Amino acid sequence: MKGHERDYTSTGQPPWKSPLAFSLLLHGALILVALVGWHWTTPSEELPPRSIAATLVVQQPQAPQPEAVPQPDPEDVRRRQEEQRREAERKAAEAERQRAEAERQRREQERQAAAERERQRQAQAREAARLKAEAEARELARQKAEEEERRQQEEARAAEAERRRREAEERARREREEQERQAAEERRREQERQLREQQLKALAEQADREREQARRRQAEAAAAARAHEQQMLSDRDKYHLLIKQRLNQAWYRPPSATEGMVARLRITLLPNGELASVQLIQGSGNTAFDNSALSAVRSISRYPLPDDRDTFERYFRQFTIEFTPQELR
Structure with missing residues (x-):
């Protein structure tokens, strides 16, 4: 709802x-x-005509007999x-x-x-x-x-002040500072290069780990899916057999049942095992036989069902079953 x-x-x-x-x-x-x-279109029953015995005395022309009105064929x-x-x-x-x-x-x-x-x-x-x-x-x-x-x-x-004050010392100091700056810059660049290499290596290792984890997850999911499919097939066979046993116990075969009769029914169930509907999709040609099959299906208040919802939806939400005088199929 x-x-x-x-x-x-x-x-x-x-x-x-x-x-x-x-x-x-x-x-x-x-x-x-x-x-x-x-x-x-149901044909009405007619009373048979009464027979009358008579003796003709005078020869007279025979009157035309009224034609019988054809009755519809029940078939x-x-x-x-x-x-x-x-x-x-x-x-x-x-x-x-x-x-x-x-x-x-x-x-x-x-x-x-x-x-x-x-x-x-x-x-x-x-x-x-x-x-x-x-x-x-x-x-x-x-x-x-x-x-x-x-x-x-x-x-x-600073350079202008130092130049005016001590030009020679300024030149030496500048040269020394330039050398130190270049060395520091070189060290900084080397550190940055090493850091980049470490980061790239760490990213590559992380990507490898993620790929391996994804592969394992896929393999585990595939194995779980196969196991679940096998369990669903096992539950299908098990509960189909239980349902047939219940129907066999509830079914009263009419005396008019003969070999070769087949009544095919479509059964729809609710998740709690209750019957939602039953439909005769192929009759046997014998009304008593068909009605006995329908009555057997409707007489079961709760059908045995597996706990797994996927198994129920695939195999037991709606299925067909055949009633024959010998067995259920």
């Missing part, structure tokens, strides 16, 4: 205007038409009713398919709209990041230029 409430909220339609309600009304109308048509009536029922089911299935297609298209449009919004958001974020990086780069370049200008001005004033 919660899934239907979400549909009503998103479409803004009242429940009685939903595609599901329309489909149910269409089913009911078609079944009513089929029942009324069956009532109209033709049943066949027409079956065709009407199948046509009603086909129309109902087509209506349900159209509703599902409309819902799928609506969800696809919503998904595409969300993807487009996400793409625009990411593009805006990238553009904002680019503009921010450019602004920061310009600000850093301006600060460096101002700092360099101040440093040059200070060095020029």
Whole structure:
């Protein structure tokens, strides 16, 4: 019910205007038409004519006998009713398919709209990041230029003062400072180079570790999926057998059952094991035999089901079973 409430909220339609309600009304109308048509075409019973013995005295011309009104063949009536029922089911299935297609298209449009919004958001974020990086780069370049200008001005004033005071000593000091600066710069560059190499090595090792972890996770996931699939198949066979045993215990085979009869039923279950619906999809040709199979299915209050929801959805949400006089298949 919660899934239907979400549909009503998103479409803004009242429940009685939903595609599901329309489909149910269409089913009911078609079944009513089929029942009324069956009532109209049922042949009425006629009393046999009384026999009268008479002796003709005078020879008279023989009057033409009225032709008997042909009665509809019960087999033709049943066949027409079956065709009407199948046509009603086909129309109902087509209506349900159209509703599902409309819902799928609506969800696809919503998904595409969300993807487009996400793409625009990411593009805006990238553009904002680019503009921010450019602004920061310009600000850093301006600060460096101002700092360099101040440093040059200070060095020029110091150099001029030192030149006037001791020109020779200034030349020696400058040479010494230049050598020390070059050595410090060389050491700094070497340290930066080593740091970059260490960072690149660490990044490569991290990437290798992540690839190995991803490979192990994939292998573990594949193994878990295979194990889960095997467990699902085992549970399917186990609970199919339990269901057949329960049905065999609940089924009373009618005396009219003969070899070769097959009644195929589609069973729909709820996750708690209760019967949601049962439908005769292929009759045996014997009404008593078909009804006994339907009664056996409906008599079980709770069917045995596996605990795993995936196994239930794949194998037990809806399945078919065949009733024959010898066994269930």
